[in-house]
Amino acid sequence: MTAHLLKKGTIVRTNPATEQHGHSSPYDVFAIRKDFPILRQKVYGKPLIYLDNAATAQKPQVVIDTLRRYYERTNSNVHRGVHALSQRATEEFENTREKIRDFIDASDTREIVFVRGTTEGINLIAVSYGDSHVSAGDEVVVSEMEHHSNIVPWQLLCERKGAHLKVIPMNDDGELLIDEYAKLLTPKTKIVSLVYVSNSLGTINPVKQMIEMAHKKGICVVIDGAQAAPHLAVSVRELDCDFYVFSSHKMYGPMGVGVVYGKQELLEKMPPYQGGGDMIKSVTFAKTIYNTLPFKFEAGTPNVGDVLGLGAVVDYLQHIGYPAIAEHERDLLEYATARLSTVDGIRLIGTAKDKLGVVSFVLDGVHPHDLGTIVDREGIAIRTGHHCTQPIMQHYNLPATSRASFGIYNTRDEVDALVASIDKVKEVFK
Numbered sequence: 001m002t003a004h005l006l007k008k009g010t011i012v013r014t015n016p017a018t019e020q021h022g023h024s025s026p027y028d029v030f031a032i033r034k035d036f037p038i039l040r041q042k043v044y045g046k047p048l049i050y051l052d053n054a055a056t057a058q059k060p061q062v063v064i065d066t067l068r069r070y071y072e073r074t075n076s077n078v079h080r081g082v083h084a085l086s087q088r089a090t091e092e093f094e095n096t097r098e099k100i101r102d103f104i105d106a107s108d109t110r111e112i113v114f115v116r117g118t119t120e121g122i123n124l125i126a127v128s129y130g131d132s133h134v135s136a137g138d139e140v141v142v143s144e145m146e147h148h149s150n151i152v153p154w155q156l157l158c159e160r161k162g163a164h165l166k167v168i169p170m171n172d173d174g175e176l177l178i179d180e181y182a183k184l185l186t187p188k189t190k191i192v193s194l195v196y197v198s199n200s201l202g203t204i205n206p207v208k209q210m211i212e213m214a215h216k217k218g219i220c221v222v223i224d225g226a227q228a229a230p231h232l233a234v235s236v237r238e239l240d241c242d243f244y245v246f247s248s249h250k251m252y253g254p255m256g257v258g259v260v261y262g263k264q265e266l267l268e269k270m271p272p273y274q275g276g277g278d279m280i281k282s283v284t285f286a287k288t289i290y291n292t293l294p295f296k297f298e299a300g301t302p303n304v305g306d307v308l309g310l311g312a313v314v315d316y317l318q319h320i321g322y323p324a325i326a327e328h329e330r331d332l333l334e335y336a337t338a339r340l341s342t343v344d345g346i347r348l349i350g351t352a353k354d355k356l357g358v359v360s361f362v363l364d365g366v367h368p369h370d371l372g373t374i375v376d377r378e379g380i381a382i383r384t385g386h387h388c389t390q391p392i393m394q395h396y397n398l399p400a401t402s403r404a405s406f407g408i409y410n411t412r413d414e415v416d417a418l419v420a421s422i423d424k425v426k427e428v429f430k
């Protein structure tokens, strides 16, 4: 285990640069950076500055080691072998399910379904729950700031069923209009599906309140937690959402694995999403009996190694502590917002009161792709484009934005480097 993890709970300030900025994070960001081998490299001869964490976050050594150890020592299929490796793989896989249950504070491991990621998770819910609960003329509610993953599966459902998709509007700061939301909740509404934290705007939506409002009318609520998982400790029991979905790769875990949480009483009644091995108790040509939860929703060989990698990163993040992470990232967001606001010609997109981790912006007279390309030459990775949220771009009448998104290893110095590189962009386009 790495040095800073052994120093859990202690305040470590070792870097003069952070002292200089008066940064008072209760953890040592420079020790954390050492856990991420990828950050040691140079890009175009400059130290890599990775500010594209909302797209995918980098992986700490402990995740890489877990994957290597799994494939060197344990690799085997789960739930089916009597041999030692299969039993070990099964035990580690199921122990990780318990770890995830604890991580999101679900009441039972039967409520934790492993999938490929948020996108597959939302599709699972839209098909399995949606097809059995939505009929012609019904309505499904999403918001204007959803990722395409939380729009298209519901559009497909509405097309299949002759139902209608309704959209909660937002204001120009990127905050949902709660009064308008209230009006959309009618006897026709069967599902509300909401993003917790917007990947393009950084807005943290008041999902607890919005879940309560829907539940008062007996409406099921799905929460897209893809951008919340790396930044916020979540209790699904406290939120009382019916479904919660997130991806491992955005929270410093491996790609190709994610989680669907669903309330047991709902999952019990839902039909399987996919058919195949592992999701059955018995098969005859006359009748197939499905497996119990959560296996009913896990057809085929699961992604065992990456699930174990996700378990390792949950330990890692919990060791650092979500409160410390939140404080560090809040400081970065405030610093970046203040610095970018002073740059002539920059307009910030997404200025909600309750925000985290993301600064989207446009620069007068420069297309975001040009900006991104020049910034990249300085070794700085940001994302430019519509961020799979075209309706947000339509709201602001923009083709694209530039987006810097922060993680546990980013520093104020990196924000300074971004601002300096934008000055270079302005020089080029003068």
Ligand code: 7TS
Pocket (backbone or CB within 6 Å): 054, 055, 056, 117, 118, 119, 120, 147, 149, 150, 195, 197, 198, 199, 200, 224, 226, 227, 247, 383, 387, 388
């Ligand atoms: N929901 C939100 C809020 C997201 O930000 C993303 C991915 C997804 C769903 C889909 O997650 P996946 O793991 O299934 O792909 N967001 C981004 C992004 O902002 N840039 O690249 C992917």
